Amino acid sequence: KAGHAKRKAKGLSSGRQRGQKVKSRLDEHTAFILNLLDTKTTKVEILRQLNERGVSISRSRFYSWLEARGLHNKKAEF
Numbered sequence: 001k002a003g004h005a006k007r008k009a010k011g012l013s014s015g016r017q018r019g020q021k022v023k024s025r026l027d028e029h030t031a032f033i034l035n036l037l038d039t040k041t042t043k044v045e046i047l048r049q050l051n052e053r054g055v056s057i058s059r060s061r062f063y064s065w066l067e068a069r070g071l072h073n074k075k076a077e078f
Contacts, residue, residue: 025055026065037071 004014026033029050036046047062057065066072 024065026050026057026062029053029055030069034071 007014032053033046033050036049041049043062043066044059047057047059050057050062063072
């Protein structure tokens, strides 16, 4: 509550604007992920390679990210 009061006193917004896109840490790796999906790399393997690159994300969040971008039906075996 104190943080909200400080922001309001300074005339700053109390959150993101409506309709503003929420960015994911996977967004900057989109080209890498698409390339791996096109080469029929498994989704579990993609998660492992992302982890090696320092991007730690849960499997469910990864699947949600794919689904939000219409990529969940890409042919990649488990």
